[in-house]
Amino acid sequence: MAMTRRELDVSGLPSYAFGHRSLMWWGTFGLIAIEGTLFALAIGSYLYLRSQSDAWPIGAPPPQLLWGTVNTLILLASTWPNHKAKRAAEACDLLRTRRWLMTGLAFSVAFLVVRGFEFGALHTRWDSNAYGSIVWMLLGLHTVHLLTDTYDTAVLGVLLFTGPMEGQRFADVSENALYWYFVVFSWLPIYAVVYGVPRLQ
Amino acid sequence: MQNAHAMNPPGDAPASRLKDGPGPGSREAAALDATWSDPPGLLGWLAAVNHKSIARRFIATTFFFFLAGGLLALVMRLQLARPGSKLVGPDLYNQLFTMHGSTMMFLFAVPVMQAVAVYLVPLMLGTRSIAFPRLNAFAYWIFLFGGVMLYVVFVLGAGPDVGWFSYVPLAGPDYSPGKRADFWAQMITFTELSALLEAIVVITTVFKLRAPGMTLNRIPLFVWAMLVTAFMVLFAMPSVMLASTMLIMDRLVGSHFFNPAEGGDVVLWQHLFWFFGHPEVYLIFLPGLGFLSAIIPTFARRPIFGYTAMVLSLIATAFLAFGLWVHHMFAVNLPELGKSFFTAASMLIAIPSAVQIFCWLATLWSGKLDFKTPLLFVLGFFFILVLGGMTGIMLASVPLDLQVHDSYFVVAHLHYVLIGGAVFPLFGAFYYWYPKITGRLMSERLGRWNFWLFFTGFNVAFFPMHLLGLKGMPRRVYTYQAGLGWDTMNMVATIGALTIAAAVLLFIVNAVRSLRHGAPAGANPWGAGTLEWATESPPPPCNFHAIPVVHGREPLWEPPRTEADGARPAFTHVGGLAADTRELLATTVLDARPDLRVNFPDPTIWPFVSAVAVTALFIGSIFTPWAVVWGSIPIAIALTAWFWPQRAETSVHLSLERKPWQ
Numbered sequence: 001m002a003m004t005r006r007e008l009d010v011s012g013l014p015s016y017a018f019g020h021r022s023l024m025w026w027g028t029f030g031l032i033a034i035e036g037t038l039f040a041l042a043i044g045s046y047l048y049l050r051s052q053s054d055a056w057p058i059g060a061p062p063p064q065l066l067w068g069t070v071n072t073l074i075l076l077a078s079t080w081p082n083h084k085a086k087r088a089a090e091a092c093d094l095l096r097t098r099r100w101l102m103t104g105l106a107f108s109v110a111f112l113v114v115r116g117f118e119f120g121a122l123h124t125r126w127d128s129n130a131y132g133s134i135v136w137m138l139l140g141l142h143t144v145h146l147l148t149d150t151y152d153t154a155v156l157g158v159l160l161f162t163g164p165m166e167g168q169r170f171a172d173v174s175e176n177a178l179y180w181y182f183v184v185f186s187w188l189p190i191y192a193v194v195y196g197v198p199r200l201q
Numbered sequence: 202m203q204n205a206h207a208m209n210p211p212g213d214a215p216a217s218r219l220k221d222g223p224g225p226g227s228r229e230a231a232a233l234d235a236t237w238s239d240p241p242g243l244l245g246w247l248a249a250v251n252h253k254s255i256a257r258r259f260i261a262t263t264f265f266f267f268l269a270g271g272l273l274a275l276v277m278r279l280q281l282a283r284p285g286s287k288l289v290g291p292d293l294y295n296q297l298f299t300m301h302g303s304t305m306m307f308l309f310a311v312p313v314m315q316a317v318a319v320y321l322v323p324l325m326l327g328t329r330s331i332a333f334p335r336l337n338a339f340a341y342w343i344f345l346f347g348g349v350m351l352y353v354v355f356v357l358g359a360g361p362d363v364g365w366f367s368y369v370p371l372a373g374p375d376y377s378p379g380k381r382a383d384f385w386a387q388m389i390t391f392t393e394l395s396a397l398l399e400a401i402v403v404i405t406t407v408f409k410l411r412a413p414g415m416t417l418n419r420i421p422l423f424v425w426a427m428l429v430t431a432f433m434v435l436f437a438m439p440s441v442m443l444a445s446t447m448l449i450m451d452r453l454v455g456s457h458f459f460n461p462a463e464g465g466d467v468v469l470w471q472h473l474f475w476f477f478g479h480p481e482v483y484l485i486f487l488p489g490l491g492f493l494s495a496i497i498p499t500f501a502r503r504p505i506f507g508y509t510a511m512v513l514s515l516i517a518t519a520f521l522a523f524g525l526w527v528h529h530m531f532a533v534n535l536p537e538l539g540k541s542f543f544t545a546a547s548m549l550i551a552i553p554s555a556v557q558i559f560c561w562l563a564t565l566w567s568g569k570l571d572f573k574t575p576l577l578f579v580l581g582f583f584f585i586l587v588l589g590g591m592t593g594i595m596l597a598s599v600p601l602d603l604q605v606h607d608s609y610f611v612v613a614h615l616h617y618v619l620i621g622g623a624v625f626p627l628f629g630a631f632y633y634w635y636p637k638i639t640g641r642l643m644s645e646r647l648g649r650w651n652f653w654l655f656f657t658g659f660n661v662a663f664f665p666m667h668l669l670g671l672k673g674m675p676r677r678v679y680t681y682q683a684g685l686g687w688d689t690m691n692m693v694a695t696i697g698a699l700t701i702a703a704a705v706l707l708f709i710v711n712a713v714r715s716l717r718h719g720a721p722a723g724a725n726p727w728g729a730g731t732l733e734w735a736t737e738s739p740p741p742p743c744n745f746h747a748i749p750v751v752h753g754r755e756p757l758w759e760p761p762r763t764e765a766d767g768a769r770p771a772f773t774h775v776g777g778l779a780a781d782t783r784e785l786l787a788t789t790v791l792d793a794r795p796d797l798r799v800n801f802p803d804p805t806i807w808p809f810v811s812a813v814a815v816t817a818l819f820i821g822s823i824f825t826p827w828a829v830v831w832g833s834i835p836i837a838i839a840l841t842a843w844f845w846p847q848r849a850e851t852s853v854h855l856s857l858e859r860k861p862w863q
């Protein structure tokens with residue numbers, strides 16, 4: 001371009017960062033936007049089907065509250081180790097990151113076990129009628145997110161123990177925690193719909 | 202990259218790393234080229250992640266689908282040329298229009314725009330790569346496999362036959378037994394997955410990888426168009442994925458989402474489909490507008506008029522597009538108030554488009570026009586779109602829509618909008634950027650022939666369809682009786698379609714011939730102002746040997762900077778990035794100040810393997826739900842291998858590492 005070249009030296013910049021400075025944050029943000037839309041549309045479909053039907057729930061009592069509520073409490077509690085893991089990662093503290101990531105993992109495994117009971121307490125099947133189909137769809141969608149995030153966290157955990165370790169891994173843990181928040185907070189409206197709406201008269 | 206690493210074995214002290222440097226030909230430039238090229242050989246080909254390699258394949262693939270979809274259309278037109286024709290029967294005709302519509306919408310129009318963006322966006326932003334290059338490669342493979350699957354089943358005689366919108370209950374288990382609609386539904390999942398991943402890639406690239414100085418209000422308008430499109434994809438595509446998943450579950454595991462006998466509802470399908478389907482039109486249209494905003498300033502030799510108004514109207518169009526889906530359902534029994542609202546919204550969306558058109562006209566008016574082929578296609582766009590837009594406003598009124606619903610009037614309208622709004626700008630864009638991609642110019646003489654044949658053929662083919670529709674010819678009929686007054690116009694339309702085919706053939710001849718015989722282009726054959734023209738044609742593997750620093754909207758039209766220009770020293774380029782490993786400069790979101798040096802991963806086969814595993818799951822699940830369970834294991838393995846860091850790579854990264862607060 002110009003004859004006199006002046007160089008902007010960037011060699012001193014950091015090589016990773018947290019939050020919206022990192023590329024991973026934007027990737028996670030995109031994922032959350034997509035999945036959030038998916039959940040919103042699935043909930044919308046649930047309400048739409050309800051509005052088109054004379055009786056709701058169709059041919060079944062409302063789902064039993066116990067396991068869903070236990071799970072909601074487990075999920076809410078899991079935000080604490082999650083928060084700790086995020087803070088530890090952002091301080092680049094390997095030992096504490098390992099510890100809190102593993103604690104968080106234990107919570108999600110517990111959640112997945114209880115989720116099994118939850119499906120059993122729905123009192124309806126996906127092939128019973130449209131009500132059963134959409135309830136299973138809502139719960140199924142959320143479970144798939146949990147399964148993948150749990151697997152993700154486990155792989156990340158193994159990496160933290162076996163290495164090779166670099167700073168970017170801390171940013172990965174931080175984004176993983178952000179995604180976990182999404183899985184937790186997207187559950188609350190789903191919980192309200194699956195367990196609350198059939199009880200409205 | 203093995204060779205690049207060999208120059209600097211792992212464990213070297215950071216000080217000895219080679220930094221990027223001045224011009225082509227230097228030792229640093231050679232190192233950069235080696236670092237950023239794809240590995241050789243077949244395995245290397247499958248492992249490629251360079252955004253330009255992936256984009257070239259992506260563009261070629263979508264173009265093949267365009268040709269395939271065009272051939273199907275030609276067969277339909279030949280069938281309809283005469284009344285009572287026996288060329289194809291009703292069953293094949295149903296497959297033809299389904300495959301044509303699905304191909305054009307899902308395998309051509311949206312993906313081709315994303316493919317072009319994958320090539321151009323990093324060059325326009327002045328960076329060495331797209332964000333998440335491996336994800337980008339994965340998205341391409343998924344798209345390829347999904348499209349090929351659809352054509353394989355079509356050739357095997359099991360092509361879907363329920364329309365590109367697959368309305369239930371027609372597409373449900375009762376009326377469509379067999380596997381046809383299942384393949385359609387799975388193809389949707391493949392292509393939309395690909396589109397969603399590409400959207401994330403584009404958004405991250407635009408926000409984080411711009412050259413220093415390219416503040417938000419200096420981003421090229423094409424990039425803005427693709428950014429807005431990417432956001433629309435994020436919110437529109439999940440809808441059709443959800444719908445097609447419900448459909449396939451109704452068909453395979455006996456759920457009842459769309460089964461009225463068990464509390465399901467068929468209109469739910471229409472809502473979910475058109476919540477995607479209407480924005481889909483704008484997913485095709487907005488990138489087309491982006492092409493125009495790149496081509497017009499170059500051939501008018503002046504910056505675009507009303508940059509800010511252009512950006513705002515792009516964003517406004519995106520918002521309005523989501524409020525409009527119900528106008529595809531005026532024939533469904535919906536509340537009256539709702540219908541009036543959607544009629545109003547449909548009319549409202551004309552406003553931002555009018556703003557854009559006004560800005561382009563102002564640019565053209567005040568510029569010195571250079572009537573090269575790309576500009577001809579732009580002018581063709583104006584002519585066609587004005588007609589298509591007018592019929593669109595006509596359709597937005599409920600009474601008229603009820604009158605011409607499902608007639609050829611709609612077929613005419615939709616092709617005026619889609620071909621005028623997207624295909625004409627796309628052809629213009631192809632002529633415009635061909636020299637950047639190949640290093641050679643396409644023939645102007647053939648280009649003019651190409652344009653006039655296409656333009657004439659298009660109007661001859663589609664204008665009569667308006668009249669056919671008003672005369673009552675319904676769409677999606679495989680034949681009709683003589684003596685209804687439709688014969689001549691159908692024959693004319695078919696002749697027009699053959700003319701379009703000739704134009705496309707001429708285009709292919711031009712593109713292939715010019716690969717070898719075109720005039721060498723040089724870096725900036727049109728004298729354009731944006732950054733992609735600042736580097737060689739075709740660009741080196743690393744895009745830019747020295748990352749430019751940007752001082753205006755058209756960096757190449759800016760007067761040279763001197764110290765006197767301001768308090769800050771007038772930097773011309775970036776220095777200090779590693780040349781022998783994939784290091785990139787990330788900048789801040791709003792004002793593009795240098796922020797980070799990020800390490801990108803090397804090429805790898807795992808995105809390809811992951812895509813194969815995902816394909817196995819989706820195709821398997823058409824036949825047994827257990828494929829979802831067993832198929833997820835290879836996917837998990839492939840993804841884990843994909844993300845697992847290599848020790849050699851990590852030690853290079855460590856040698857460059859600097860903590861955020863150091």
Ligand code: HEM
Binds near residue numbers: 274275305366620624
């Ligand atoms: C290039 C020349 C083209 C010709 C000659 C052509 C011709 C046709 C014909 C004859 C039909 C069937 C009408 C019916 O029987 O109802 C049709 C439908 C359709 N076309 Fe095209 N077309 C062309 C390009 C395109 C392009 C570029 C797009 C999209 C970007 C497109 C999108 C559609 C859609 C969505 C349908 C509706 C299919 C359905 O009813 O299921 N076409 N076209």
Ligand SMILES: [Cu+2]
Binds near residue numbers: 479
């Ligand atoms: Cu529409």
